[in-house]
Amino acid sequence: MRAQFVLSEIGVGLRRNLTMTIAVVVSVALSLALAGASLLVRDQVNSMKDYWYDKVEVSIYFCIKADHNSPQCASGAATDDQVAQVKADLDKMAPLVQSSTYESSQEAYKHFKESNPDNPLLAAVGPDAMPQSWRVKLSDPTKFDVIQSAFAGKPGVKSVDDQRKILENLFGLLRGLQTAAFVIMVLMLFVALLLIVNTVRVSAFSRRRETGIMRLVGASNFYVQMPFIAEAAFAALLGSVLASGLLIGGHFFVHGWLAKKVGFITFIGLSSVLAVIPLLVVVGMGMAAIAAFFTLRKYLKV
Amino acid sequence: MIRFDNVSKTYPKQNRPALDNVSLEIEKGEFVFLVGSSGSGKSTFLRLCLREERPSTGAVHVLGKDLGKLSNWKVPHMRRQLGTVFQDFRLLPNKTVGQNVAFALEVIGKPKSAINKVVPEVLDLVGLGGKEGRMPGELSGGEQQRVAIARAFVNRPMLLIADEPTGNLDPQNSVGIMKLLDRINRTGTTVLMATHDQAIVDQMRKRVIELDKGLLVRDQARGVYGYQS
């Protein structure tokens, strides 16, 4: 089989059917871009989990004078003994408790002042308004409940806070986005498959003279079907190149613009984007070739 | 070369068989006319030989192979050993005469060098030497049929099957085509030809097989057309 002959046949076929080919290329590109985006969001969530779960802490806040209205702080501000008792209990909980650091009211006030220099509250309150706390680092951040049940309601403890809660909301949002991308991807993929089937059918019909003669003179099924399959696979290749372009464009958008707006997230690198591209190309071309093959079994009999 | 054993063919959704319990044998090197009125089953007979159709009952042997036992993927290989010619020529209008013949060789994977050599040879043989670069549309019907015969014969098949090859031609061109088929037959190729052309059958005096409503009604050596259509 001579490559030049085959290539020229593909070119003729694709041009004959230009509008359909464009429709196939665009729908394949969109479905593959969404598939890639969905994979990348998953990577992003995973990398953020790794990064943030390492950093998040559980904070055990102690009562301050102003809290005497709330039931768990009825006896007023926490005493030094109470603070020390919590520390002793924490130390008993190794290895779940990896480490715990103390933050005094003064330190808390200083941190608040640094991160919110213009807050009008600053003028009104002093360090007394800030609770002292233990910042606890867990070996397994998902075991927050253990700390919560051990220290909530202990004398002098006002509340036990898990920073992970805030992250969970963000991850939930990202997972929602990922699911949405996946659902749209499935729909687009379905549309792309229908378009491929139809394009192959039209193509087979418009070339029935050639294929009739090919069968007559004894061309093998493979030889008769191959140009159609190659055509579909080639259109899918164009689609996956376009999809890769969209993903790489999306990457630079995220890094150039979004990363400046939301500084606290580290976005996954270009290498992750490049890593999904071969997968998209293979899946796209394979899918198109298989769809074409099964269409031909129906419309191009021996 | 061809053997039919009690072959019947009923097309789907038809109550009358197109071919009804036909048994016959055609030997190597024979020239055979297949005659009969319209709808008598001539094309069906030929399509069974090409395995474009399968018999409803009975067995068809072509070139020593039982086509009923031949798996689908072996069919192309079997067809390479046959040549086929039709009433409507079946040429590709956007390819030149030479490209039309070459196409048949390209799609079965013949190397370019061999194609370049045999195409002019076979065009010479059918009397179209030098018309390699012409488009089919620029040729007369007789010349177009010669191109089709060149394409069918370029692989030197053992068997040439022709379904009314002179059906679209005037008497003069028809005689030319018959002379060509006779020459091909003299090289040893078996020729099986369905036709309505009384003058040709009467003049050639070859074996005549007549079908009527799917039944084999006559098988005569050195026969004539023999009925009024």
Ligand SMILES: Nc1ncnc2c1ncn2[C@@H]1O[C@H](COP(=O)(O)OP(=O)(O)OP(=O)(O)O)[C@@H](O)[C@H]1O
């Ligand atoms: N594909 C088909 N489906 C259903 N019936 C068919 C099909 N092909 C042929 N027939 C029927 O089978 C019978 C024989 O047809 P066939 O084409 O073999 O006749 P023929 O002798 O070649 O006729 P003609 O001289 O007009 O070419 C006819 O009654 C025809 O209507």
Ligand SMILES: [Mg+2]
């Ligand atoms: Mg017929």
